[in-house]
Amino acid sequence: MFSRLARPSNIKSTLVVLRKFSASAQNQYKVSVLGASGGIGQPLSLLLKENPLISQLALYDIVHTPGVAADLSHIETKAQVKGYVGSDQLLDCVKDSDVVVIPAGVPRKPGMTRDDLFNTNASIVRDLTDACAQACPQAMICIISNPVNSTVPIASEVFKSHGVYDPNRIFGVTTLDVVRANTFVGEARGIDPAGVNVPVIGGHSGVTIIPLLSQCTPPVSFPAEDRKKMTVRIQNAGTEVVEAKAGAGSATLSMAYAGARFTKSMLEALAGKEGVIECAYVRSNETDAKYFATPIQLGKNGIEKNLGIGKLIEYEVGVLKAAMEELQANIKKGEDFVAK
Numbered sequence: 001m002f003s004r005l006a007r008p009s010n011i012k013s014t015l016v017v018l019r020k021f022s023a024s025a026q027n028q029y030k031v032s033v034l035g036a037s038g039g040i041g042q043p044l045s046l047l048l049k050e051n052p053l054i055s056q057l058a059l060y061d062i063v064h065t066p067g068v069a070a071d072l073s074h075i076e077t078k079a080q081v082k083g084y085v086g087s088d089q090l091l092d093c094v095k096d097s098d099v100v101v102i103p104a105g106v107p108r109k110p111g112m113t114r115d116d117l118f119n120t121n122a123s124i125v126r127d128l129t130d131a132c133a134q135a136c137p138q139a140m141i142c143i144i145s146n147p148v149n150s151t152v153p154i155a156s157e158v159f160k161s162h163g164v165y166d167p168n169r170i171f172g173v174t175t176l177d178v179v180r181a182n183t184f185v186g187e188a189r190g191i192d193p194a195g196v197n198v199p200v201i202g203g204h205s206g207v208t209i210i211p212l213l214s215q216c217t218p219p220v221s222f223p224a225e226d227r228k229k230m231t232v233r234i235q236n237a238g239t240e241v242v243e244a245k246a247g248a249g250s251a252t253l254s255m256a257y258a259g260a261r262f263t264k265s266m267l268e269a270l271a272g273k274e275g276v277i278e279c280a281y282v283r284s285n286e287t288d289a290k291y292f293a294t295p296i297q298l299g300k301n302g303i304e305k306n307l308g309i310g311k312l313i314e315y316e317v318g319v320l321k322a323a324m325e326e327l328q329a330n331i332k333k334g335e336d337f338v339a340k
């Protein structure tokens, strides 16, 4: 007689649910994942399929996306999943995207630095962002592909070449550095990592990763030697995973988590939530480096406000100084690549 939801005893709660749904239904976003069949791309797409702010999830790769999309499309959430494969379908995939997340490209093997990936990944990111500049110039571009220190300048130069560059909309995803720092500090201090926040500034490779333990919430104190050990562990955490995987790649599951966290924050900011803050590697005037990661307040137009590096203690000033040469060289390498 009554439908399952409309049982008399349930009518009030049903109305509440419907009201909530119609409020959130105004905020429906298209998110594209480029490199969606990979070690990061698949679990990232899975996590995004669960995000209620996403109405369309467009998955692009040079292989396997029809299968990945068919598989994910059976999950009982509202995001419509569509797979696109091969460069002929790239423009269609990214067209009208609100957010594009890019984990395409080769990962490290033991003994490699992130910069060793440049030769392969630079052209992949150039070509993918070229399509974005044409088909979704207003989208928030979130770049995971390494070396992030160079791929973000590459994307920026590509957008400039199309005359559609907005520095507030291009982000290098460094969330994994923050996630690792929170986890390691939580473990070391016996506190739930979910309640820890360590800002991580600088870039996303070795010495350019600068965790600001002095700005951790809740405040934690470290003897000098422990502070140094913790800093070095956070800087080399990616290599810990690369070595443990012994040739089978780099961080994929934790990166998928971090990428989904960053995308969620981005979408919430687009939907009007205030006070959304994530560290990200962006065009910056905070230091002598043109691109630099700092805590960023996100908003409807991307970067709402760069919250800057804050007050560093002497040890962190030294870590920052040690980062600058490599970071600036990485940035120049990316810019020169597009100029050529």
Ligand SMILES: NC(=O)c1ccc[n+]([C@@H]2O[C@H](COP(=O)([O-])OP(=O)(O)OC[C@H]3O[C@@H](n4cnc5c(N)ncnc54)[C@H](O)[C@@H]3O)[C@@H](O)[C@H]2O)c1
Residues within 6 Å of the ligand: 034, 035, 036, 037, 038, 039, 040, 041, 060, 061, 062, 063, 103, 104, 105, 106, 107, 108, 117, 121, 124, 128, 143, 144, 145, 146, 147, 148, 173, 174, 175, 176, 177, 204, 249, 250, 251, 252, 255
């Ligand atoms: N930002 C970070 O914190 C972070 C962390 C871990 C890994 N990474 C980087 O993410 C990237 C991907 O890592 P992974 O482990 O998923 O690698 P993977 O090899 O498992 O997957 C990469 C995917 O990219 C696809 N691909 C290759 N060329 C492409 C193109 N032209 N267009 C679209 N897709 C293309 C491949 O087919 C593959 O499915 C690497 O560059 C890695 O270094 C970044």
